Amino acid sequence: MMPVTGGTINMMEYLLQGSVLDQSLESLLHRLRGLCDNMEPETFLDHEMVFLLKGQQASPFVLRARRSMDKSGMPWHLRYLGQPEIGDKNRHALVRNCVDIATSDNLTDFLVEMGFRMDHEFVAKGHMFRKGIMKIVVYKIFRILMPGNTESIEPLSLSYLVELNVVAPAGQDVVSDDMRNFAEQLKPLVHLEKIDPKRLM
Amino acid sequence: MGVTCVAQVPVAEGKSLQQTVEILTRKLELLGAEKQGTFCVDCETYHTAASTISSQGQTGKLMYVMHNSEYPLSCFALFENGPCLIADANFDILMVKLKGFFQNAKANKIESRGTRYQYCDFLVKVGTVTMGPSARGISVEVEYCPCVIANDCWNLLMEFMQSFMGNHTPGIPSVFGTKHDSIYSPADTMVQYMELFNKIRKQQQVPVAGIR
Numbered sequence: 001m002m003p004v005t006g007g008t009i010n011m012m013e014y015l016l017q018g019s020v021l022d023q024s025l026e027s028l029l030h031r032l033r034g035l036c037d038n039m040e041p042e043t044f045l046d047h048e049m050v051f052l053l054k055g056q057q058a059s060p061f062v063l064r065a066r067r068s069m070d071k072s073g074m075p076w077h078l079r080y081l082g083q084p085e086i087g088d089k090n091r092h093a094l095v096r097n098c099v100d101i102a103t104s105d106n107l108t109d110f111l112v113e114m115g116f117r118m119d120h121e122f123v124a125k126g127h128m129f130r131k132g133i134m135k136i137v138v139y140k141i142f143r144i145l146m147p148g149n150t151e152s153i154e155p156l157s158l159s160y161l162v163e164l165n166v167v168a169p170a171g172q173d174v175v176s177d178d179m180r181n182f183a184e185q186l187k188p189l190v191h192l193e194k195i196d197p198k199r200l201m
Numbered sequence: 202m203g204v205t206c207v208a209q210v211p212v213a214e215g216k217s218l219q220q221t222v223e224i225l226t227r228k229l230e231l232l233g234a235e236k237q238g239t240f241c242v243d244c245e246t247y248h249t250a251a252s253t254i255s256s257q258g259q260t261g262k263l264m265y266v267m268h269n270s271e272y273p274l275s276c277f278a279l280f281e282n283g284p285c286l287i288a289d290a291n292f293d294i295l296m297v298k299l300k301g302f303f304q305n306a307k308a309n310k311i312e313s314r315g316t317r318y319q320y321c322d323f324l325v326k327v328g329t330v331t332m333g334p335s336a337r338g339i340s341v342e343v344e345y346c347p348c349v350i351a352n353d354c355w356n357l358l359m360e361f362m363q364s365f366m367g368n369h370t371p372g373i374p375s376v377f378g379t380k381h382d383s384i385y386s387p388a389d390t391m392v393q394y395m396e397l398f399n400k401i402r403k404q405q406q407v408p409v410a411g412i413r
Contacts, residue, residue: 055302099294104287113283
């Protein structure tokens with residue numbers, strides 16, 4: 001799903017998030033189908049595992065390993081996300097450094113060999129849309145009842161998480177303006193906002 | 202990729218490293234092999250930073266990050282006797298982010314560079330292995346492209362290698378032993394290069410001027 005990046009050392013992820021209750025899903029999908037690029041409806045079922053490497057630094061290094069459960073032959077997706085940039089209040093989206101890497105399927109064994117340990121895992125099931133360089137995903141998070149067993153899962157909540165994101169080279173703040181404009185068109189079905197994960201903890 | 206064998210060829214008696222490479226390439230050209238560009242395989246070494254070792258209680262480990270010009274968009278990361286991860290080129294950027302946990306031993310960077318030759322279904326790469334400014338040895342990589350099951354074509358590979366390597370032809374690579382009938386992969390070639398580079402690092406420096 002990620003575009004092939006030219007190996008620029010500073011790709012940034014611009015993110016806006018919101019949520020909708022289960023009963024509002026269909027109207028949101030209908031609106032998105034109308035606003036977004038014309039393409040075959042795309043659904044996904046992914047298993048994500050979050051790994052931590054503890055060092056002497058106060059905060060451990062976090063890496064996210066994601067694999068597709070419904071599409072065979074896809075590479076695993078390894079993702080690093082930096083701390084959100086403390087930009088000016090006028091910036092409309094959350095901005096953080098990101099590195100996306102496609103890997104072979106022995107990723108978890110390799111991460112453990114590097115010293116990482118799995119902190120938690122979940123299953124994400126939902127829909128994906130695109131509008132130009134913007135990606136919109138509407139998905140439900142499922143808790144995995146027994147570690148490693150993705151067959152028995154249960155929904156974490158009665159809602160769907162909605163994310164609008166763009167991965168672009170650093171310094172392209174005009175991206176967040178385009179995102180804000182798009183987000184306006186989704187109101188009042190969903191309110192997409194800049195949510196700083198630290199404020200939730 | 203087809204089944205591949207990577208071996209070291211010692212410097213010929215009384216000759217320089219450069220001259221030994223020329224002897225090999227001349228033999229290949231006489232056989233009828235055609236030059237097809239150049240190749241490069243490089244290997245960087247990372248060790249677990251001391252801070253991580255003390256907090257995790259694990260022993261320091263060496264991780265190798267390698268590149269092969271045959272797969273320009275990929276990066277291979279491996280541990281000796283451990284898994285080999287194949288990733289895209291962004292893995293190098295991740296290693297920069299991880300520099301607090303894994304330190305790059307820059308002095309240990311080693312690479313093999315040379316010419317690629319094609320001879321019928323074989324691809325042969327003869328390279329000069331260098332560490333920093335000094336040339337340390339010669340690597341020969343021979344790939345039999347049509348076959349992907351290691352044990353099915355070892356005899357053929359060996360016979361072909363004898364035709365230009367003579368009695369420097371290597372024995373069966375240790376990675377073939379664990380393959381049984383599974384498909385040969387580029388990761389198996391990188392493991393062979395890692396073993397070759399480790400062996401060369403431990404050898405005495407070649408007491409000649411190196412590449413001219």
